[in-house]
Amino acid sequence: MGDVTVKIRLFASLRRFQPKGSDAPFPLTLPAGAVVADAIAALGIPVKSAGIVACNDVRLEPTSPLVDGTEVSIFPPLAGGGAGVASEAERLRPIARRLREHVIRMITAAGSGHPGGSLSATEIVTALFFHTLRRRPGDPTWADRDRFVVSKGHGVPIVYAALAELGEIPVAELASLRKLGSRLQGHPDRVVLPWVEAATGSLGQGLSIALGMALASRLDGGQWRVFCLLGDGETQAGQVWEAAMAAGKYKPANLIAILDYNKIQSFGTVSEVLDLEPLADKWRAFRWAVREVDGHDIDALLAAFAATPFEPGHPSVVIAHTVKGKGVSFMENDLAWHYKAPDAAQLARALVEIGAAE
Numbered sequence: 616m617g618d619v620t621v622k623i624r625l626f627a628s629l630r631r632f633q634p635k636g637s638d639a640p641f642p643l644t645l646p647a648g649a650v651v652a653d654a655i656a657a658l659g660i661p662v663k664s665a666g667i668v669a670c671n672d673v674r675l676e677p678t679s680p681l682v683d684g685t686e687v688s689i690f691p692p693l694a695g696g697g698a699g700v701a702s703e704a705e706r707l708r709p710i711a712r713r714l715r716e717h718v719i720r721m722i723t724a725a726g727s728g729h730p731g732g733s734l735s736a737t738e739i740v741t742a743l744f745f746h747t748l749r750r751r752p753g754d755p756t757w758a759d760r761d762r763f764v765v766s767k768g769h770g771v772p773i774v775y776a777a778l779a780e781l782g783e784i785p786v787a788e789l790a791s792l793r794k795l796g797s798r799l800q801g802h803p804d805r806v807v808l809p810w811v812e813a814a815t816g817s818l819g820q821g822l823s824i825a826l827g828m829a830l831a832s833r834l835d836g837g838q839w840r841v842f843c844l845l846g847d848g849e850t851q852a853g854q855v856w857e858a859a860m861a862a863g864k865y866k867p868a869n870l871i872a873i874l875d876y877n878k879i880q881s882f883g884t885v886s887e888v889l890d891l892e893p894l895a896d897k898w899r900a901f902r903w904a905v906r907e908v909d910g911h912d913i914d915a916l917l918a919a920f921a922a923t924p925f926e927p928g929h930p931s932v933v934i935a936h937t938v939k940g941k942g943v944s945f946m947e948n949d950l951a952w953h954y955k956a957p958d959a960a961q962l963a964r965a966l967v968e969i970g971a972a973e
Contacts, residue, residue, distance in 0.1 A: 617647060618645060618646055619645055619648075619649055619682070620642050620645075621643055621645075621681050621682070621683070621684070621686065621687050622640035622641065622642055622643075622684075622685070622686040622687070623640055623641055623654065623658070623687055623689065624640040624686060624687070625658075625688075625689050626688065626689065626691070629660060629665070629689055629690070631749060632658045632659055632660050632749055634838075635837075635838035640686050643657060643658070645657060648680070649680070650677065650678050650679060651675050651676065651677050651678070651679045651681065652677040652678065653681070654681060654687065654689075655668075655677070655689070656751065659749050659750055659751040659759065659760065660689070661745060661746070661750065661752070661781075662677075662752070663745060663746075664691055664745075664746055665690075666690045666691050667689075667690045668687060668690070669687070670682070670687050670688070691703070703746060703917060704913040704914045707741050707745055707746065707913050710741050710780060711737050711738055711741040712942075712969060712970055713780055714740065714741060714773060714776040714777060715734060715737050715776075715942045715943075715969045715971075716966060716971040717776035717779060717780070717786070717789055718733045718734060718737075718772050718773055719957060719962060719969065720789065720790075720962070720966075721772055721776070721789040721790060721792040721799075722772060722792065722957065723956055723957045723958075723959075723962045724792065725793040725794070725801075725956060726793075727793060727801070727954075728792065728801065728956055729769040729770060729772070729801075729953060729954050730940065730943075730952055730955070730956070730957070731877070731879065731940040731946060731949075731952040731954075732767060732846060732875065732877065732939070733770050733771075733772045733773035733776075734773075734939070734940050734941045734942055734946065735877040735910070735937040735938060735939050735940065735941050736767075736770055736773050736844060736910075736937065737773055737911075737941065737942065738912070738916060739873055739875065739916060739935055739937075740773045740774060740776075740777050741777070741913065742913055742916040742917050743763060743920070744763075744777040744778075744781065746920075747842075747917070748760075748761045748763060749761040749839065749840070752781070752783070755783070755809040755810045756809060758837075759837065759838065760839060761839050761841070761842065762812045762828050762839065762840070762841045762842070763841075763842045763843075763844070764813050764815065764821045764824055764825040764828070764842070764843045764844070765803060765811070765815060765821065766815050766818070766819075766820065766821020766822055766824075766825070766843055766844060766845050766846070766849065767815075767816075767821070767844060767845060767846030767849055767875065768802035768803055768815035768816025768817075769801065769816055769846075769954075770844070770875070771801075771803045771811070771815075771816075772792065774803070774811065775799050776789065778810050783810055784799075784808075802814070802815065803815055803816070812824075818846065818848070818849035819849050819853070819854040819855050820854060821843050821844075821845065821849075822843050822845060822854075822855050822859065822862075823854060823857070824843075825841045825843035825870060825872070826841075826858050826861060826862050826865075826867065826870060828841045829841040829862075829867035829869050829870035830865060830867055832867075833867055833869065839869070840869040840870075840923075841869060841870050841871070842871045842872075843872045843873065844873050845872055845873065845875065846874075846875055846880070847875065847876045847877060847878060847880065847885050847891060848881065850874065850894075851885075851889045851891065856901070859872075859898065859901040859903065860901050862901070862902075862903065863902030863903060863929075863930070864902075866902070866928050866929055866930065867930055868924040868927065868931075869924075870930040871920070871923050871924075871930070871931045871932070871933065872903075872930070872931070872932040872933070873933045873935055874894075874932060874933070874934045874935060875910065875935055875937055876910070876934055876935060876936050877910075877938060877939040877941075878939070879939040879950055879953060880953070881953050881954065882950075883950065884950075895907060895934060902929060902930075903929060903930050903931065903932045904925035904926035904929045905931075905932050906919050906922070906925055906931070906932075906934070907933075907934045907936065908934070908935055908936070909935075910936055911937060911938065911941055916933075916935070919933050939952065939953070940952045942968065942969055943964075943968050944968055945961070945965075946965070
């Protein structure tokens with residue numbers, strides 16, 4: 616039997632997975648016997664981002680076989696009105712809760728780590744990894760994937776949590792955080808874990824790396840985007856502003872920086888150590904398009920990421936106002952939890968507050 620070729624029509628937010636330069640519908644060729652799930656995977660669409668799939672007004676299931684020559688329409692949950700899903704944010708909130716649980720458990724098991732900055736970035740990472748990022752499950756080196764650089768490398772536990780929840784690494788492996796020989800070091804190591812894009816944590820370097828990636832995508836004619844998560848304390852580093860200035864000059868519209876603005880760094884509040892304000896005006900002065908959002912409002916984050924680039928021909932920055940230690944009352948806005956592991960009693964209390972079972 617030969618291959619099967621279907622015409623794919625993507626709707627709403629899923630249009631970002633359409634091959635560059637192609638018209639809708641566009642052809643997709645797969646091996647004979649392919650089913651709907653194979654088409655979704657081939658396009659790099661996260662399974663949970665595909666809502667209703669239909670052919671000739673008939674709804675298809677993931678296991679429905681693809682018929683050569685037919686047109687298949689794929690809707691996201693919001694556009695398709697997926698059953699039982701009032702909104703995409705509603706679907707993502709339980710995922711964010713589970714990511715917080717993973718973070719608390721793994722840092723407790725490690726006996727050290729940075730819970731505050733992982734918890735403040737939970738909704739940001741949830742919105743990106745489970746909705747926005749173009750990725751192919753099981754393939755960390757897919758050439759057309761969107762890149763995510765966690766410049767605040769000490770906040771990588773939230774990324775490990777996302778990878779575990781996505782099934783890319785075993786949940787049980789999270790307990791190896793910061794152990795000798797583990798793939799899950801306290802700062803990301805791409806050599807042993809290809810799901811992370813860069814070894815970061817020497818603060819201030821991530822935006823430079825992300826800028827290089829974004830320019831490489833443009834030079835190669837690629838369609839992939841680069842998202843870079845910055846800490847507010849690291850934004851005091853001069854290299855961040857060198858990269859920001861270079862991006863303002865070269866104008867990679869596929870570069871999106873996200874600033875986790877929780878306003879607390881390792882030795883005090885950001886305003887006391889070295890005030891960043893007026894922060895939005897600084898980015899605008901470097902020719903970036905700026906949007907400020909509540910970094911724990913998933914609807915606002917989704918809308919911001921979907922709207923990038925905010926201005927044609929300019930890099931975008933999302934200033935996400937967050938709370939250090941968000942979700943655990945005794946960690947919120949407490950400097951001590953920038954770098955501190957819970958004990959057993961604190962773990963139990965945190966899990967109750969998060970809504971997890973011990």
